[in-house]
Amino acid sequence: MTSEANRAQGEEESPVYLRPLTEEDADIAYDWWRDPIVQGLSGAPLGPRDPEEFRRFFVEKYVRPNPRRIAAGIVVKETGKLIGLCVAYIDPDFREAEYGIKIGDRSSWGKGYGTAATRAFIDLVFETTSIDSLFGLVELTNERAKRTLISAGFRICCLLYNREFLRVDLTRYEWECDKRRQAQATPHPGPLPAGEG
Numbered sequence: 001m002t003s004e005a006n007r008a009q010g011e012e013e014s015p016v017y018l019r020p021l022t023e024e025d026a027d028i029a030y031d032w033w034r035d036p037i038v039q040g041l042s043g044a045p046l047g048p049r050d051p052e053e054f055r056r057f058f059v060e061k062y063v064r065p066n067p068r069r070i071a072a073g074i075v076v077k078e079t080g081k082l083i084g085l086c087v088a089y090i091d092p093d094f095r096e097a098e099y100g101i102k103i104g105d106r107s108s109w110g111k112g113y114g115t116a117a118t119r120a121f122i123d124l125v126f127e128t129t130s131i132d133s134l135f136g137l138v139e140l141t142n143e144r145a146k147r148t149l150i151s152a153g154f155r156i157c158c159l160l161y162n163r164e165f166l167r168v169d170l171t172r173y174e175w176e177c178d179k180r181r182q183a184q185a186t187p188h189p190g191p192l193p194a195g196e197g
């Protein structure tokens with residue numbers, strides 16, 4: 001959808017864009033993986049202390065091409081700053097993928113970037129793969145993450161793992177219906193100027 005159409009519907013233009021991650025991004029991401037608050041909320045241990053070891057880990061996990069994974073860096077349009085990443089781990093047997101997001105730069109939290117990045121990443125996944133559904137697992141106490149995924153279009157599915165995690169789902173069909181609804185809501189551009197068409 002164009003920026004004009006977004007504005008016409010009262011939707012804000014996305015404040016972020018996604019881009020492929022590179023080996024050089026490991027230098028920025030190192031701090032994210034060493035932050036106990038970010039890692040605690042991500043449900044992951046601290047990353048390797050040694051920067052070279054971290055670089056190898058980062059490249060393997062997010063940069064090297066892998067048919068079972070899609071990853072993208074989240075960049076703030078206004079500043080060009082890389083603030084985090086989105087990832088989807090694909091299970092080709094079940095034609096589904098698990099979604100994960102980390103905004104490692106804590107000063108960027110609560111500004112709508114996570115929701116905007118999730119929306120853009122959902123589009124990327126459904127547009128570039130043939131999976132049928134995307135799901136996320138969020139710790140029940142992680143209020144910001146729950147709201148991010150639900151605002152971006154995921155639907156609550158069930159509680160898992162001793163009722164400590166919430167599973168949220170989004171099927172390709174739901175995503176397509178939503179896109180159709182958005183397209184129908186886009187106002188008609190109006191009659192062409194005289195002499196055209």
Ligand SMILES: CC(C)(COP(=O)(O)OP(=O)(O)OC[C@H]1O[C@@H](n2cnc3c(N)ncnc32)[C@H](O)[C@@H]1OP(=O)(O)O)[C@@H](O)C(=O)NCCC(=O)NCCS
Binds near residue numbers: 041043102104113
């Ligand atoms: C979770 C995360 C991606 C959210 O991104 P964000 O840019 O901070 O979130 P947004 O600004 O888009 O806000 C998303 C929602 O959280 C709400 N929110 C913002 N700050 C909040 C706070 N302190 N407490 C509760 N909710 C809050 C917003 O109001 C919004 O909800 P709404 O759409 O219903 O109004 C980001 O904070 C992050 O990476 N956290 C650490 C790692 C993590 O938790 N990853 C997710 C693991 S599943």
